[in-house]
Amino acid sequence: xxxxxxxxxxxxxxxxxxxxxxxxxxxxxxxxxxxxxxxxxxxxxxxxxxxxxxxxxxxxxxxxxxxxxxxxxxxxxxxxxxxxxxxxxxxxxxxxxxxxxxxxxxxxxxxxxxxxxxxxxxxxxxxxxxxxxxxxxxxxxxxxxxxx
Numbered sequence: 001x002x003x004x005x006x007x008x009x010x011x012x013x014x015x016x017x018x019x020x021x022x023x024x025x026x027x028x029x030x031x032x033x034x035x036x037x038x039x040x041x042x043x044x045x046x047x048x049x050x051x052x053x054x055x056x057x058x059x060x061x062x063x064x065x066x067x068x069x070x071x072x073x074x075x076x077x078x079x080x081x082x083x084x085x086x087x088x089x090x091x092x093x094x095x096x097x098x099x100x101x102x103x104x105x106x107x108x109x110x111x112x113x114x115x116x117x118x119x120x121x122x123x124x125x126x127x128x129x130x131x132x133x134x135x136x137x138x139x140x141x142x143x144x145x146x147x148x
Contacts, residue, residue, distance in 0.1 A: 053081030
């Protein structure tokens with residue numbers, strides 16, 4: 001991820017997400033999001049999403065969580081203050097990767113007016129800034145297709 005993100009001018013900071021103080025120490029004015037797996041792969045660590053969400057709110061960055069490991073019918077990410085949820089729907093559609101796909105859910109709970117990269121989108125679309133940018137730049141301009 002470090003190599004891929006660096007090509008887009010992004011710096012990836014890795015830290016122990018079970019340690020809120022460490023997460024906070026890695027967060028500054030250049031941080032655009034905190035990304036976590038609800039149950040990490042392959043370590044199977046579980047983080048305190050409510051605590052991480054508080055760190056995110058204090059830093060004005062969204063909490064993005066990959067919730068693939070926990071079925072939708074068992075886990076409601078919005079209740080745990082997750083702003084954006086990503087899921088590999090491949091696991092639910094076929095399990096064996098004969099069909100592939102992914103989902104992104106923006107709960108509309110993050111104030112994008114604080115985002116350096118989405119501020120202008122917020123001014124036009126409000127809480128739907130992230131979703132609108134995804135629709136325009138990913139779906140329309142790049143072509144959204146179902147691959148892992």
